Amino acid sequence: MDDTVWRQSSLPVSRGALGTRRVDQLALPASLASVHSAFDLMKQIYPQVDVNCIVSPAISHWQVKSISQPPILTLRSTQKAWDIPIVDQHYQTLLDASSQAERARLVAVSAKDSGAWLNALPISVLGNLLDDNSFRISVGLLLGARLRDPHVCRCKKLVDELGRHGLSCQLSAGRHxxxxxxxxxxxxxxxxxxxxxxxxxxxxxxxxxxxxxxxxxxxxxxxxxxxxxxxxxxxxxxxxxxxxxxxxxxxxxxxxxxxxxxxxxxxxxxxxxxxxxxxxxxxxxxxxxxxx
The missing domain is CATH 3.40.1350 (Trna Endonuclease; Chain: A, domain 1)
Structure with missing residues (x-):
């Protein structure tokens, strides 16, 4: 995996990735949600506490990372409300830096149902259990990672390192x-x-x-x-x-x-x-x- 592939893999499944979230991405949303959800208890213990003084530096840092305004007061105790804007900004950064082919891939894998296979229970009797190589290839295609060395296909066309040619090749056994x-x-x-x-x-x-x-x-x-x-x-x-x-x-x-x-x-x-x-x-x- 190169840096771009690794960054995409850390996004949620709903954004076309593996959902293996990075701690540095989650720490700020988790901290802000935690402080706001505990604010009533903090007021009971220490009535003079000013939550704005506690969270203002963190909110400023969050605004820089998300390029958006903080969520409404009723949602500030929810981690998702703080996390999604950062995720969306990260996803948009990947889109902006992508070629046409990579942009098409990113748009497609972020569809609602595209990541359903990652959430399916791996039960062999239901046909849901992928072997190791199939899983590796599926993840590589999902993330746009390098899968193989370039070579010439039987149809005389070049197969690049991303390995996507087989998805549409007329001679591909998997296609049929x-x-x-x-x-x-x-x-x-x-x-x-x-x-x-x-x-x-x-x-x-x-x-x-x-x-x-x-x-x-x-x-x-x-x-x-x-x-x-x-x-x-x-x-x-x-x-x-x-x-x-x-x-x-x-x-x-x-x-x-x-x-x-x-x-x-x-x-x-x-x-x-x-x-x-x-x-x-x-x-x-x-x-x-x-x-x-």
């Missing part, structure tokens, strides 16, 4: 296996919700013999069955890079639009839901709605 893995996860989730469904049904919506990824066997809404088609797109692929750097979930939203255009039902027999995910975590709007 992640699609049925996503299908299976959604299939099992629907089954657990008492919604029987089948994978890859024939003769649905398409005239070119291509099959969608799923079909519910009972009506989903408006008396119609739900047809699903899942896709996973690379956040930092050149096609989406510029949009991903400025808009959260840009690649997934575009993929869903493309899927909806392909699967048009002239008879209105089915409800169609494109389910798009990005390699760095964000869900498409319709994927998020379906999962919720």
């Amino acid at each position: 296996s992640r699609h049925p893995a996503l299908n299976d996860s959604i299939h099992r989730a629907l089954i657990s919700c008492k919604v029987p469904n089948v994978l890859e049904p024939n003769g649905i919506l398409r005239d070119d013999q291509k099959r969608p990824d799923g079909l519910t066997l009972i009506p989903w809404q408006q008396g119609k069955a739900l047809v699903l088609d899942v896709t996973c797109v690379d956040t930092v692929k050149k096609t989406y890079l510029r949009g991903s750097a400025g808009q959260l979930g840009y690649a997934a939203h575009k993929a869903e639009e493309l899927k909806r255009h392909k699967y048009r039902d002239p008879d209105g027999r089915y409800l169609f839901c494109p389910v798009a995910f990005e390699t760095f975590g964000p869900f498409g709007n319709e994927a998020s709605s379906l999962i919720q």
Whole structure:
């Protein structure tokens, strides 16, 4: 890890990091919250105490680090109220110093659901237990760390030290296996919700013999069955890079639009839901709605 990667890793999971917080980042918010939460007790013990004299130097130091105004009085006893502005400033500093590709990565990994895998219990029977190498690669991609030595891929393109080429390479074995893995996860989730469904049904919506990824066997809404088609797109692929750097979930939203255009039902027999995910975590709007 270089300094930039190490600084990102110390941010909370909600900001696209590991949540391994640094003591020097937490000390000031913890101290300010502690003093304010104990102020009533301090007044009982020593009525002449002036809390402003105690915390004014610390608040001034906090304002320099966070570049914001102190929280309202009712929130000053909460550590989160003091911590989040510092975290946001730290995150913004990383964004401002990033290239377009790194900015797209940072925006994507800070999405609400992107860090959910870090909070999942590592239970092997549920498929939640990553082996050591998979975990190392996942963390490296999350933080933008160096993963391997540069080399030339079978497709004749250069694989840099960040190792992201495999996320979109046409010859990548992992790229093909992640699609049925996503299908299976959604299939099992629907089954657990008492919604029987089948994978890859024939003769649905398409005239070119291509099959969608799923079909519910009972009506989903408006008396119609739900047809699903899942896709996973690379956040930092050149096609989406510029949009991903400025808009959260840009690649997934575009993929869903493309899927909806392909699967048009002239008879209105089915409800169609494109389910798009990005390699760095964000869900498409319709994927998020379906999962919720």
